[in-house]
Amino acid sequence: MNAKTRKNPDFHKMLFVTKFEELGFDALQSLLVLRGAGLNHVVLMNVIERDRVAMHRGLGYDKTEARKLREIANIRFIDWAESLFEKGMEVGEYIVVGNMVSQVLHAAEEENADFIVIGQRSKKMMEYFYSGDDIIELLRRTDRPVLIYKHLESNGCECLPDNPFARTLLAVDWSPASLSAVEYLKTLKHVAQEISVIHVAAPGELKGASNMAIQGLRKEKRGRMEQICDIFEAEGISARCHLYVGESIKEIERAAREFNATMIVLGSSGTSAWTERWLGSTPRAIVEKSGYPVLVIPKT
């Protein structure tokens, strides 16, 4: 089922992809706050990448080793599943050998998952987990929202927020994808405490402009952001808007820090050259470099 035929934005079914080291049961538990937004089905997935079990060139992979890794993953998932079942959740599992991106896309399609969660720890640890390239490829190829979940660095330690959606920072550019992000976030009224809506204006937009013109630009951008805040407020979610000027990646990260955000939400995939620019650089850089969990939402 593709984006054109998918049902309304929601968070009912989560595909939780883990290698265990980067996303453990604590991460899964913290995402159960989404029950307040209708989450009722968790599909656990572990992909054993072929190179972990590969034999010499041309000889395929070591099936005994693969079987051992499968059983180890299965033991973990059974433990997690028992706990989830006892909370009344529906649970499924996939433990497969193959290419991470292809397998995740296949499982998401099979399950008709509403969104995908994948882990990424600190940059220094990244080589042990899913590579940044895999995550970017996944983002490019999927038509589903992807949450790149990370531990937040706080006071020298890495921790997970109790509610990763509590203080969400939504970066908007009014592309179809960022408007789709608004639709998704609307469903979080029992989960999100506050949404900070931000837009980063490029310095070039101000170049050579008079003070009046700059004030006019500010007024226009704020007005458009206020409209988005009104949508959230109408759903009962507290929302404030903020305009930044500068390099988008730095400013989004700065805003996340200033508002003590628990997550950054960005739109993805668009067709216009402007949106492509946003997509090609900003979400990619935010996903790769940000210290915050990032939810990337495609246009619907």
Place this chain on the structure above:
Amino acid sequence: MSKKVLVVDDDPDVRLFTQTVLEENGYTPVLAKNGEEGEAAVRKDKPDLIVLDVLMPKESGIRLYRNMKTDKKFKNIPIVMLSGIAEKSFLRSQKVLTEFGGDPVPDPEAYLEKPVDGEVLADTIKKILG
């Protein structure tokens, strides 16, 4: 005519093992690899008993069990749960789902934790089917 037993399990090794046990004991196995396929097989093949795993893709055994036991057409089909999930967790989940507003369901006819001995499985099925 031999009795039909539906085996619902995503693990091909378990399906093969159970199929062999069933055939050796004179039953006709019908195989399904997840809850969704299992539910379709129940409607199509009308089995005399179901051997059901819990943790599976697409639709878990918890959901299929519930759907069967709350459907007046199928609620009398005996179900043997065969799973790595502890019986205690299975029973708690059903209790919670009932508390969430679902219909109450009876306990399964038998609950076997994996791995199971072939004789134990065969004896359990024989006791139920007579």
